[in-house]
Amino acid sequence: MKWMLVGAGLVLMASPAVGQSMNAEQFYQRATALQNKGMLALFSGSEIKALTNEGKAAGSRARAQRLAAIAAGQKPRYCPPEGAVSIDSSEFVKRLSAVPAAERGRIDITEATTRILAAKFPCGN
Secondary structure, X not given: OOOEEHHHHOOOOOOXXXXXXXXXXXXXXXXXXXXXXXXXXXXXXXXXXXXXXXXXXXXXXHHHHHHHHHHOOXXXXXXXXXXXXXEEHHHHHHHHHOOOHHHHXXXXXXXXXXXXHHHHOOOOO
């Protein structure tokens, strides 16, 4: 299965403001169920599209929050390298699995994405 959270929104693309439709635990459960299907996941196009769109929207919101922090003179929570950055679905779900399930249930996918990006791209001093 190869669905991609394109840059987790780090690819500089305009994305319409979309309301958060699921928390991080719901996203995780749906993504792992899809991964568990293996090759049969290819027949789950609408689920792949839904998760990809949710991931892109969360990434766009995380990016907007980072840019707003920088504009306000605050230290951003993550510091990606210059250029486009992508995180494939396997890496994203693996990193999401490191967040305890109870905590995933309390945070939205944007916060989870921000935490994943902060771990992957920490800011220097």
